[in-house]
Amino acid sequence: MSDRLRIAVQKKGRLAEDSFAMLKKCGLRFSIRGGGLLARVKNVPVDLLLVRDDDIPSFVATGAADLGIAGENVLVEEVLMTAGGMDAVIDRRLGFSRCKLCLAADSNGPIQSSKDLEGTKIATTYPGVLGKYLKENNIKATSVEMKGAVELAPSINIAESICDLVSSGATLEANGLAAFETILESEAVLIKSSRKFSPEKQDIYDKLVRRIDGVLRSADSKYIMLNAPKDAVAAISEILPGSDAPTIIPLGGDSDLVAVQAVCTENVFWDTLEDLKAAGARSILVLPIEKMLG
Ligand code: ATP
Numbered sequence: 001m002s003d004r005l006r007i008a009v010q011k012k013g014r015l016a017e018d019s020f021a022m023l024k025k026c027g028l029r030f031s032i033r034g035g036g037l038l039a040r041v042k043n044v045p046v047d048l049l050l051v052r053d054d055d056i057p058s059f060v061a062t063g064a065a066d067l068g069i070a071g072e073n074v075l076v077e078e079v080l081m082t083a084g085g086m087d088a089v090i091d092r093r094l095g096f097s098r099c100k101l102c103l104a105a106d107s108n109g110p111i112q113s114s115k116d117l118e119g120t121k122i123a124t125t126y127p128g129v130l131g132k133y134l135k136e137n138n139i140k141a142t143s144v145e146m147k148g149a150v151e152l153a154p155s156i157n158i159a160e161s162i163c164d165l166v167s168s169g170a171t172l173e174a175n176g177l178a179a180f181e182t183i184l185e186s187e188a189v190l191i192k193s194s195r196k197f198s199p200e201k202q203d204i205y206d207k208l209v210r211r212i213d214g215v216l217r218s219a220d221s222k223y224i225m226l227n228a229p230k231d232a233v234a235a236i237s238e239i240l241p242g243s244d245a246p247t248i249i250p251l252g253g254d255s256d257l258v259a260v261q262a263v264c265t266e267n268v269f270w271d272t273l274e275d276l277k278a279a280g281a282r283s284i285l286v287l288p289i290e291k292m293l294g
């Protein structure tokens with residue numbers, strides 16, 4: 001029983017769906033139903049602890065969970081707000097739920113840069129990260145903590161500016177606000193503590209992170225197949241983005257042409273294909289890669 005790896009994930013919200021999707025891509029089979037706190041993974045000895053994102057770092061730190069998936073913004077905030085710190089660190093970045101913690105104010109108002117914050121009030125749900133920023137930049141301003149709807153603060157005169165998460169900026173704009181400074185860039189992260197796992201849990205962890213890394217790598221990776229004259233292969237190999245030595249296969253019939261196949265671990269754009277064509281490549285195919293195990 002205790003040899004099942006327990007991962008704390010957000011039950012419901014902006015992180016939840018992407019966290020579940022990533023774990024499913026890693027081959028974990030589970031269903032999230034009803035109000036349960038624990039979802040049992042059917043095919044791997046893993047349990048998912050379904051909680052509010054703010055609780056995830058402390059669950060990992062105290063050992064209530066072995067791992068957690070949360071926004072880096074939440075991890076940093078919780079660590080800063082816990083007296084004496086917290087035994088929770090980033091194991092690896094997961095590439096989804098990207099957002100920024102920004103300072104924003106009325107687009108036509110008196111606050112246009114962080115210099116203008118002196119002596120003002122800033123509304124935020126991130127007093128820890130904001131307080132650290134103000135201290136490091138020697139700005140004397142008061143942070144007003146709110147639990148939500150921070151973007152309303154300026155219009156109801158609670159504060160002159162806000163410090164809030166931004167992804168597209170549409171919410172800010174809808175409230176007549178504009179961001180003037182980014183104080184933290186965030187994405188979902190896998191969180192662990194410094195505690196050692198039992199050998200059984202270590203095995204489950206090793207297998208899981210190998211799969212996570214495979215999912216992360218395959219996200220941008222493509223398999224490229226093309227035909228080319230032999231003497232163009234060197235130039236073509238140079239263009240293929242993020243690939244090791246491509247596979248070269250002779251083509252039956254035409255002795256001058258070869259087939260070139262390669263895994264490209266970086267983005268393949270239309271421009272890349274044009275460059276390949278200009279270098280002599282023909283019949284270029286770009287295929288998605290579903291899984292990768294290094
Ligand atoms: P909970 O009920 O779990 O406490 P919450 O309301 O605090 O949920 P969500 O709004 O679901 O949290 O956001 C969870 C995380 O998703 C954020 O901490 C952040 O890391 C990430 N995120 C990604 N895009 C955005 C965005 N546009 N706005 C806010 N958070 C975002």
Ligand code: ZN
Binds near residue numbers: 052053054
């Ligand atoms: Zn939350």
